[in-house]
Amino acid sequence: MENIVAVVLTELLMTAFISYLIFFSLKRRNKFTYRDFSIAVIALSMMASMLDSITYYLAFPVTFLNAVIALNISMFEMSIAVIYLLWISFSKKFIGYNTSVSNTLIFLIVFNEVSMGIFLRLIAFGYYPTSSDYSLLSNVFSVISSSLNSYLFIVPMVAEMAVVIAITIESSLNRLISLSIMIQSLFSPTFLGNQGFVLLGIILGTGSMIFFMIIFYERISKGRTSLFPGDMRKMRNIFLLYTLMSASIFIGTLYHSPFYPGWALYGITMVVGMIFYLHIHFPIGEPDKKRTGWIKNPRFVFMILLTSFISEWFLAASIEFQAYAPYFANGFQNFIVFSNLLGGVTVFTSRSVIVDIFYIFGAVPNYYIFLTIMGIEMGALVLFRMRNIQWKEKRVNLALALIAFALYTTIYPNFIGNATYSKLPLWANVGALAPLYPYMVVSLLGSYVLYAVLALLFGRRSYCSTLCPSAVMYGGSFGQSMISFNYESEFSRKNIGSRFKGWVISVISSLWVIMIAVSLLSYLTASRVGSFDLYGIDVSVYFSFFIWNFLWYIFFISIPFVGMSPCRRYGWCTTGTFVGFFSKIGLFKLKVKDPATCVTCPTKDCVSACEVGLGDLAGQFIKTGEFKSAKCVGAGSCLEACPYDNIFFYDIRNFLKERKTKN
Ligand code: SF4
Ligand code: SF4
Incomplete structure (x- = not known):
C-alpha cells in the first residue's frame, strides 16, 4: 500500500x-x-x-x-x-x-x-483495475467495485456506524438493526479486496446474519398482536437487505474471476445497507401510536419467511461455490456437482437450463451447509420455546427432535459416500440423495418398517414430531405463533378437520403411485437392467427433490396463506401419509379425563392451538371422550393449551399399563 x-x-x-x-x-x-x-x-x-x-x-x-x-x-x-x-x-x-x-x-x-x-x-x-479491453461501463463498475470492496471503504464506514450507535439513544430494535448492519459490513467477504477473506467472510457473515435473524424471529413470534407497523416495516427491510446481500455474495462467488466485476453488486449492496442504516437514525414521520401486530397481515410473515429462505439458500450455495471456486470457471454451467450426490467432486455437465436450475436449486437444501444454517436458526427458536414449556414429555420430545435434526444434518443417514449409513434403516424417503441401488433396498424397506412400527406404538408423532426435520421447523416459538393462520387463512379454513378432503386423498394416491413407479425405475436403472434417467439424473432423485426441496419450502413459506403444517395436512408428503395411516390403525389416540368438562368449556382452546387444524377435536371429545386421526401428529399443543389439563396421550405405554392392571 x-x-x-x-x-x-x-x-x-x-x-x-x-x-x-x-x-x-x-x-x-x-x-x-x-x-x-x-x-x-x-x-x-x-x-x-x-x-x-x-x-x-x-x-x-x-x-x-x-x-x-x-x-x-x-x-x-x-x-x-x-x-x-x-x-x-x-x-x-x-x-x-x-x-x-x-x-x-x-x-x-x-x-x-x-x-x-x-x-x-x-x-x-x-x-484502478480498469482495462482497455473492457467497455466504459465495465471500467466504471471496476472503479466503483474496487473502491467499495476494500477495508479502505469498510473500516471508516463501520467506525462511523459504531460512533452513531454509541451516541444516539435508540429503541432496542433500532440498535439491533444497526448492529446487524454494522457487523455484516465488518464481515464483508471483500474486506481484503481479494479472494483471501471471501470464504471466512461469508461464514462469519452468515453466522452474524443467522444470529440476528433468530432475535428478529423471536421478536416477531412475541409480537403477533403487539408489534408496531413501523417496527414491522423495519424488520421486513432488514430481511430484504439480507436477501440482497446474500444474492450479491452468491454472484460474487459464482463469477469469481476477475475479482472486482463479480463483486460490484456486493459493493453497491453495502451502500444500500448504509442508506438503510442512516434511515433508521434519521427517521421521518410521527412514531406509531397503535400496535397492530401481524395477525391480520399474512404478507408480512410471508415476506419474512421468503426472504430468510432465499438468503439462507444463497449463503449456503455461496459457501459451497467459494469452497470449489479454484476448480471451476465462472457461471452455473461450469459448476461442480456437490460431493454428496455422485460421491465426489465432478464437473457439472450442463443439461438444459430448466434441469440445471431445478437440480442446483434442489441440491443446495439437500446439503449439510444449508441444513446447518436452517437447523441453527430454527433450533434456537425451539430452545426459546422450551424455556416456557412446563410439560416434561414435550420438552423431551423437542430435545429429541433437535438431536434428530443434528444427526440428520451431520451424519446424514442417506449419505451415499458412506456405505455404513446408507445401509442403516433410516431413510427419509426414496431418492433423497441417490438412486435406489440394489444394496439399499433392504435399508429403504427397513426404514418404512421401522417407521410403521413406531407409528403403531406411539403414533405419527414418532416420525412427524420427532424424527422428521419438520419437527424443528414447526416446533420453535416462531412456528407455533403461526398456528393462528390455521383459522385466519381462507384456504386453511376450508381444510380444517380430522379427515382428509377428497382432493387431498387424490394427491396422496397419485403421489404414492408416482413414488412406487420412480422407485422401480430407479432400481432398474441402478441394477443396469434399463436406463430411465432423465438428462442423466435418476428419476427418484427428481421426485425427492421436488417433494422435499421444492414443495416443502414453497408450502412452508406460504404458511400465512395455507395454514400451519401444510406437509401434514395436504397429503403430498408420502412419508407423512404413510406414518399417518399406521398411526390411525395403531394404539395412539388423544383422550380426555372428563368429557363433561369439554361440554362446559367456554373457550375450546385445544381446537385453536392445534398445529394441524383438527377443528373437530372438542366435538369428538364430547362425543366419545377420545380422538383419533391420521392427520394428528401428536405435537401436543392441545394438551398445553387446555386450561383444565383434561387431555392426555394414549399409546403403547398406557396399553401395557392397562394390561398389567387387568392381570
Ligand atoms: S408430513 Fe412429512 S415432512 Fe411433514 S412432518 Fe410428517 S414426515 Fe415430516
Ligand atoms: S380438551 Fe380442554 S380445551 Fe378442549 S374442549 Fe376439552 S376442556 Fe376445553
Missing part, C-alpha cells in the same frame, strides 16, 4: 467529520433550522467535491485540460449544493426536519463515503 500516512489521516478525518455531522444533525433534529441545514449541506458538499476533484486530478494525466476539469468538478458539485439551498430559501420550502431534509442528508453522507472510497483506493494503490 502506498501513501499510508495520507490514507490513515484521510480515514481518521473523514470518520470524525461524518460522525460529527451525523451527531450534529441528530442533536438538532427537533429544532432543525435552515441555518443548521445549510451548514450540513455546505460542509458535506465541500468535502465530497474536494475528494472528487483530487481523485480526478490524480487519476488522469497531468495536463492543463485535466486540471481545469478537476477544478470544475469541485465547482459543479458546490454549485448544485448552493443552488439547491437558494431554491429552498427563495421558495420558502424549509419547514424544519422532514422527509426531504432527511433524504438530502443521507444522500450527501453516502456520496461522501463513496467519494472517499474512490479517492482512498487511488492513493493507496495508485491505480
